Amino acid sequence: MRAISDPNELKILTSLKQKRGYNPQNKDKIVKLQLSGYKGLYAELRGENLRFFLRYTKANGKKTDRVYRGLSLSQITSSALPYDRELIAKGLDPIEEQKKARQQAAKLAEDNKKQxxxxxxxxxxxxxxxxxxxxxxxxxxxxxxxxxxxxxxxxxxxxxxxxxxxxxxxxxxxxxxxxxxxxxxxxxxxxxxxxxxxxxxxxxxxxxxxxxx
Known part of the structure; x- marks a missing residue:
């Protein structure tokens, strides 16, 4: 679990826990919260893990979620989210573009190794x-x-x-x-x-x- 110290994230975490309720039977219940001021951006609590994701519509009309793993809220709103919105505006899928970037990075690493x-x-x-x-x-x-x-x-x-x-x-x-x-x-x-x-x-x-x- 990523350590949380940002006041905004702590506030969101508290809101999600309140939404889930403090009954021990609810400890595994998944709860979501849409973040005000960031269209399509959600916070989600799974057990004790807080994560953020962007819900968007792909070019084919299908809705999907782009999960921001290991990123803080400030990193998401300042960098990842604006970049993903730019891709979506161009008709590109952020998830597919991320896969391509990983494949290119892996190929580059392999090429460097071979050299x-x-x-x-x-x-x-x-x-x-x-x-x-x-x-x-x-x-x-x-x-x-x-x-x-x-x-x-x-x-x-x-x-x-x-x-x-x-x-x-x-x-x-x-x-x-x-x-x-x-x-x-x-x-x-x-x-x-x-x-x-x-x-x-x-x-x-x-x-x-x-x-x-």
């Missing part, structure tokens, strides 16, 4: 996964395990020499075919076998990005 994930971050994740998967097939004390580790490290070395330096600090979600062509075109021209060795792990890395596995 912080570099190719090197994903490469190191894939490298660790590949090492663990490969070594799990062998007894670490055997010659076979030693050879597997040696071959795997050579595999990583080739990729880290020819591919990683060019992409390391590039955000993984911003890498395009242009970036890859710039790297692989000369590599295939001069070192075809090496390019093929690098293409396989690159495909695995981007598969990891797409699937999240």
């Amino acid at each position: 912080k994930i570099t190719f090197e971050d994903v490469y190191l994740q894939w490298k660790g996964y590949t090492q663990k998967k490969t070594l799990s097939k062998y007894d670490v004390s055997t010659e076979e395990s030693y050879k597997a580790l040696r071959d795997m490290n050579r595999y990583f070395h080739v990729f880290e020499k020819h591919i990683l330096p060019s992409l390391a600090k590039t955000p993984i979600y911003s890498i395009t075919s242009y970036h890859l062509t710039e790297i692989f075109a000369p590599l295939y021209s001069e070192h075809y076998a090496t390019a093929n060795k690098c293409a396989t792990p690159l495909g695995d890395i981007f598969f990891l990005v797409r699937t999240g596995n």
